[in-house]
Each structure stands twice: as structure tokens, then as C-alpha cells.
Amino acid sequence: MSAAGRGKTCGVLLAGGGGTRLWPASTRARPKQFLPLGRREGEPLIAGAARRLSAVCGGDDRLLVVTASSQVPRVREALPAVPEARILAEPAPRDTAAAIGLAAVYARSRDPGAIIGAIPADQDIGDEARFSELAARALSVAAERDAIVLLGIVPTRAETGFGYIELGEPVGGEGARAVMRFVEKPGADAAAEYASSGRHLWNAGMFFAPARRLCEELASHAPATWRGLEAIGEALRTGGEAEAARRAREVYPDLPAISIDHAVMEKTSAAVAIPADIGWSDVGSWASLAETRASDDDGNITRGNAVLIDARRNIVVGDGDHAVAVVGLEDVVVVQSGRGILVVPRERAQDVRRVVDALKAEDLDEFLD
Amino acid sequence: MSAAGRGKTCGVLLAGGGGTRLWPASTRARPKQFLPLGRREGEPLIAGAARRLSAVCGGDDRLLVVTASSQVPRVREALPAVPEARILAEPAPRDTAAAIGLAAVYARSRDPGAIIGAIPADQDIGDEARFSELAARALSVAAERDAIVLLGIVPTRAETGFGYIELGEPVGGEGARAVMRFVEKPGADAAAEYASSGRHLWNAGMFFAPARRLCEELASHAPATWRGLEAIGEALRTGGEAEAARRAREVYPDLPAISIDHAVMEKTSAAVAIPADIGWSDVGSWASLAETRASDDDGNITRGNAVLIDARRNIVVGDGDHAVAVVGLEDVVVVQSGRGILVVPRERAQDVRRVVDALKAEDLDEFLD
Numbered sequence: 001m002s003a004a005g006r007g008k009t010c011g012v013l014l015a016g017g018g019g020t021r022l023w024p025a026s027t028r029a030r031p032k033q034f035l036p037l038g039r040r041e042g043e044p045l046i047a048g049a050a051r052r053l054s055a056v057c058g059g060d061d062r063l064l065v066v067t068a069s070s071q072v073p074r075v076r077e078a079l080p081a082v083p084e085a086r087i088l089a090e091p092a093p094r095d096t097a098a099a100i101g102l103a104a105v106y107a108r109s110r111d112p113g114a115i116i117g118a119i120p121a122d123q124d125i126g127d128e129a130r131f132s133e134l135a136a137r138a139l140s141v142a143a144e145r146d147a148i149v150l151l152g153i154v155p156t157r158a159e160t161g162f163g164y165i166e167l168g169e170p171v172g173g174e175g176a177r178a179v180m181r182f183v184e185k186p187g188a189d190a191a192a193e194y195a196s197s198g199r200h201l202w203n204a205g206m207f208f209a210p211a212r213r214l215c216e217e218l219a220s221h222a223p224a225t226w227r228g229l230e231a232i233g234e235a236l237r238t239g240g241e242a243e244a245a246r247r248a249r250e251v252y253p254d255l256p257a258i259s260i261d262h263a264v265m266e267k268t269s270a271a272v273a274i275p276a277d278i279g280w281s282d283v284g285s286w287a288s289l290a291e292t293r294a295s296d297d298d299g300n301i302t303r304g305n306a307v308l309i310d311a312r313r314n315i316v317v318g319d320g321d322h323a324v325a326v327v328g329l330e331d332v333v334v335v336q337s338g339r340g341i342l343v344v345p346r347e348r349a350q351d352v353r354r355v356v357d358a359l360k361a362e363d364l365d366e367f368l369d
Numbered sequence: 370m371s372a373a374g375r376g377k378t379c380g381v382l383l384a385g386g387g388g389t390r391l392w393p394a395s396t397r398a399r400p401k402q403f404l405p406l407g408r409r410e411g412e413p414l415i416a417g418a419a420r421r422l423s424a425v426c427g428g429d430d431r432l433l434v435v436t437a438s439s440q441v442p443r444v445r446e447a448l449p450a451v452p453e454a455r456i457l458a459e460p461a462p463r464d465t466a467a468a469i470g471l472a473a474v475y476a477r478s479r480d481p482g483a484i485i486g487a488i489p490a491d492q493d494i495g496d497e498a499r500f501s502e503l504a505a506r507a508l509s510v511a512a513e514r515d516a517i518v519l520l521g522i523v524p525t526r527a528e529t530g531f532g533y534i535e536l537g538e539p540v541g542g543e544g545a546r547a548v549m550r551f552v553e554k555p556g557a558d559a560a561a562e563y564a565s566s567g568r569h570l571w572n573a574g575m576f577f578a579p580a581r582r583l584c585e586e587l588a589s590h591a592p593a594t595w596r597g598l599e600a601i602g603e604a605l606r607t608g609g610e611a612e613a614a615r616r617a618r619e620v621y622p623d624l625p626a627i628s629i630d631h632a633v634m635e636k637t638s639a640a641v642a643i644p645a646d647i648g649w650s651d652v653g654s655w656a657s658l659a660e661t662r663a664s665d666d667d668g669n670i671t672r673g674n675a676v677l678i679d680a681r682r683n684i685v686v687g688d689g690d691h692a693v694a695v696v697g698l699e700d701v702v703v704v705q706s707g708r709g710i711l712v713v714p715r716e717r718a719q720d721v722r723r724v725v726d727a728l729k730a731e732d733l734d735e736f737l738d
Contacts, residue, residue, distance in 0.1 A: 024692070305736070307727045309720065318710070323393070323736035325724040327713040329701070334712050341687070341705045343712055344696040351678065355694040358676045367674070367692035 006143040007113025008062065010211065011053035012103040015046055015067040015075060015121035016093050020356045020368060021284055024340025025317070029369050033122035034074050037283055039292055044078045045283060046121040052128055053119060056135040064088060064106060065121070066099040085241060092253040097225050097263035100207060101218050102248075105233040108211040115143050116214060118207045124292045126279025134276050138208035141176045141272060148209040148217065148265065149176065150273040152201025153280045158191040161284065161350075163203040163261070165273050179271035182261055201275055204282070207260065213270065222263040228255045286333040286342070287349035289315050304336075315346060339367050375512040376482025377431065379580065380422035381472040384415055384436040384444060384490035385462055389725045389737060390653060393709025394686070398738050402491035403443050406652055408661055413447045414652060415490040421497055422488060425504040433457060433475060434490070435468040454610060461622040466594050466632035469576060470587050471617075474602040477580040484512050485583060487576045493661045495648025503544075503645050507577035510545045510641060517578040517586065517637060518545065520645040521570025527560040530653065530719075532572040532630070534642050548640035551630055570644055573651070576629065582639065591632040597624045655702040655711070656718035658684050673705075684715060708736050 038048035060081035107114040168178035194200035235247035304318025318324040407417035429450035476483040537547035563569035604616035673687025687693040
């Protein structure tokens, strides 16, 4: 049990991502977390994540959002109920160790006993009740054992695109188990083994821990990161939020760009994981929409004004201001958004990254903005 | 030889078409003839047709353009060198008998001996020098024999989508032959026979005739059409262009909607045809772009900002303001234009009509405008 006792829960939305894996809908200016791709019609992923996390923490005013400075206006638009002071702007993207650490510093300054629940803002969860239940359990375990608790996803396929958590012995009930090690994206054979081992989970980047403990772990295992965060925390205590923001602009860009996995989780003895069967999707490619959307009788998944004729098992996404017609094709992804159109077989949906590379190489960068 | 002697040549552009066979680029508001699909970069089909016909007639001021009232502004934009008084507005679309007849009435009122050369404004011709040569020959034969001369296209494939002209005996040299009969769109077997018979031509709707003779033929074979046109001609003689336009608004909408083929050509004894090998395309579907555009090393034909990865023999058309990316597909048509996107296998490009029907049925008409 923490010296400060169990404080309130602080939900942290990690909203600093800037990928283009869902081009043309996601762009540098509008990353994935702002796309209306959740299960609720029209709801941005970040709003769905906030809704789920808010239910666990007890209100939108108990959330912190860590995002890029340039994205603050979009966050405010997507999350009008989150107080402006609880949107933390990163002056530069420095990966998850810095982002979670920044949130921990802020949470702790307001409540020394705060328990953080940090989740990515750009994922989707189908079974929200189950998520609430497991998140509450993770918060309890984190507080009781002063641990960093991961919700890890029970694999549903031999996925080679994710990192895995290898589980050890049970820890104190509630389904929690020690973390043996983290495994980077595996090959096909290993992925097949992990999918059925009962000892491996997908690492979905969902962390639950006392803010103080997180700070201590960063101080131990990622001292360069911690020094910068500590300076920001000191400015917060002595000069308030404006002073902290000023200090952050000075020190944050120089923090190491390192993930919380590499910086802390692979080194700490405090890591615990709880298997989560929550209908999770990373919404990592257009093909993944099949995980979150119902299909019609022909197996097509559509959004916007889609016209399908003799077409089966396609994923067709339009912005609603356009008509997207697909005739005589199967298993194809067609996306229209903003200034781009993408047409690719479902099984090659990951190759959008090659499109992005080509746009850069051919001096068509403007279509990525 | 005509009683009036051979007058000047009057080129007539038939620009009243309103199809949506090239949706989403062609719409009700912007029919095919205004699309920039000619061989010259950015040139609307109608501008290419005007350029070719102008070369035959001796100048843009010798053209007449027959178009829908609503399209007059587009015609003026596409053909700035054509005097406004030479753009004839149809108050309603009444097919080609009325359109060619209207042009004949106007041409004859200015020059009783005028020889008309009438061609559709929405086709493409690759060998322009050969077209000029054959059009000049057709005009000579029309004047000398007081005939209606067709330039018919030498078939290059067993096409079932066109009407055919069956040829008879040679007529007076210059390659001209009597027209035996017109054949509606044939079945596959007949089309295969026609393609190699040496006696069949595609009917491309290109007519060359003395204006007076055309009027006489309409009077004989299409009296209802002729009565209306005669009333417009009378108004033109007695009250000038404004009066003629007023009279046209009264009588034109009640003219029979009938093609010049049915109204005159199938009945007259004056029909003659000249085989034309001129690299002609009706630009009748997206697949037909392969007839008019060079492909890259992978067989792709592109327009606008296309990004192709592992893609072969595709036809990819964008409007230049969007990036259209196609990954891992073959023999597919992808078109982005205005408010629509079309994705269809090349061999099914004709099925755009089913898309248009579906848009109407699903109350998405707005995407056809």
C-alpha cells in the first residue's frame, strides 16, 4: 500500500499519436484518434475512449489528455466536457514514457495518492462493460500492490503486428499475473504459438498504476526522462500551470523519445498483467474495421453513401459528401476522405504505408496534410 | 449539282447529349462533351471536335453548335472563338433529326447553297489529318451528288454496342459507296461477321450534306419534324434570330424525339457512306480511354495524381485536386470526380449505368447533378 494512501483515480488519454496508417482519412493534421471510426455512429475514437475511461474514473473532469500542442484545438472539439486545464500539450512528440510520466507528474501534484489509468485514445473496445470491470480491477490491484498493472488483450488470432506480454504466476487473485517478459512483434510461427499458449497477451498499451510509483520507476530506470519531468513538476508546484507549460517547452523537446515499455516495463519488478477479453481493436488498418463494424448480407462493411453492385466482402468508406460506387469486386478496401482515395485488397490494407512513402517520394506531400 | 450551286461549308457540332455513361465525371449538369478527355491534355471533347471541324470548314466562325439551353454557358466557355449567334439553344432535347434539321434551317437561311458537315461533339479522333482529308471528300461528294454522305468507321473489333452501316456498290469514286441498310446493335455472332466483312462500318453519326437537301429529306420523311423546323425558319427570315428563338421555344418541345437515322437515313435514297480509318473512339465508357490514351510500362492509364503500387492495366482518373492510390489491383477502373467515386473492373465499365440507376433508386440523385 502506498505511503500516501489510495487517492482518486485519474484517467489518462494518450492522444499524441500522429500516424497515417488510415490514410486518406488519417493525415498528419488529423491523426487516427480523431476519426469517427468507433462503434457509435459518428463518434471519434478519442471520444469513445474518453467515455469509457470517464465511466471508470468517475467523470470527464477526472481525465487528463496528453496530446501534441497542435492537436489541442481538435481535442477540445472532440472532448468539450474535459476542462481545458486537463489537456496537457506536448511541445514535441517524445513517445509514451514521457507522455505517461507527464500525466503522472500532473496527477500527483494534485493528489499525491492518485492512481492513474492510462489508455491510448485511438483504439476501439467492443465490450465496454467488461472493460469497466477489468479496469476497476486493475486499479484495485495497482493500489493494493503498488504495482504497474497492464490490461493485456487475450489473442484472437496469430497476429504478427503486435507486441506480446508473456505471463508468469498468478499474483494475489483477481486474474492478475506476474509479467515474465515482453516480446516484440513475433514471426508467424511464434505468433501462432502465442495465440494458443494461454500465457501470452497482446500489449495494448493500457497501464494502471499509482502516479507516485510511476514517477519512482521513471526515476530509477529512465533518469534522463525523469529529470525533465521533475523540472516540469517543480515549476508546477512553484509557479502553477502557466509556469509548468513554459518549463515544458524548454525541457520536453530534449527528453529521450522512448516508449514506456522499453523505459520501464521491461526493467521493473512491479509489472503485473490482467488478461482482458473486451472486444478490442487497435483500428490499425482499414481491414481492421471488420473487427468493429457489422457487415451487410453480402459481407460488405460500408460508411457514407456507398453504392454496391455485385460486390462482396468489401470495406467501403466515404465521408458522406460523396457517393462511392463499387461494382463487381470482392475483398477490396475503398476509402474516400478529404483529398485522397485509396483502393487496395483487404489483405494488403497494411500497404497504405507504401502509398504514404510514395506520396512523399513523388513530392505529393500535400495529400498527407 | 444543287440548284443553288455549292455554297460554303457549315460545320455543325451536335452537343445536345446528356448522358451519364462516364459518371462520376459526366453528370446531368456536365455531359460527356465537356469533359477534358481528348488526346490533348486538358482539352474538352467538344473543343477537340470544334478544332477538327473548324479546320475542315475554314474557321470557328463557320461552325454552328446545337446544344441544350442550359448548356449554352458551358459551350461559350469551351468554345470562346465561336460567335454567340452561332450557338443554337434547343429548348428541349428532341434527338438528332431535330438538331441537325435546326442547324440546316439556320445554315440555309444564311447561304442557300450551304453544305453541312455535322458531327457529335463528344467523340475523339486520333488521326486528325485523315479525318480532314475524308471530311473534305465527303463534302465534295455531298455537293456533287446532292447526297447525304456518312463517314462510317472501319470496324476494329466485333463491337455489339454500335449500329452498323451495310455498304453497297461504289458510287462515283473517292471511296464512296451506296448505303444498303442500317443495322441496329447486333448480337455477338453478327458483330463478328461485320467486323471482318469489309462491307460494314460503325455508324458514328457524322453527316455531310447540302442543307437544302437535308431539309427536303426531312420534309419528305419526317413531316412533323419539318413543320416545326419550317416555322422556326420562317421566323428567322421574317423576324431575325430573336424571333426565331422565341418561335423555337414554342414549337421545338413538341417535335418528335427521333434520330436522323430513323427519321431520314433508313428511308432516303440519297445515303452514301465513306469508310473512315481515323482512330475514332466514342469515349463511351471509362474502358474506352484505353483507345485514346497511352499507358505506362505496367499498362496503367492515369490522369491526375495517381499513385500505383503493384498495379497493372488499370485506368485511374482523378481530377488533379485529389490523390488516387491503387495498390495490388489489375484491370480495374478507378475514377474520382466531383462528388463521386467509381471502382469497377475494366470489363464491366458499362455497368456504370447500374450505378446511375441505383443512385436514382436510393434517392441519391444529387450525386448525378
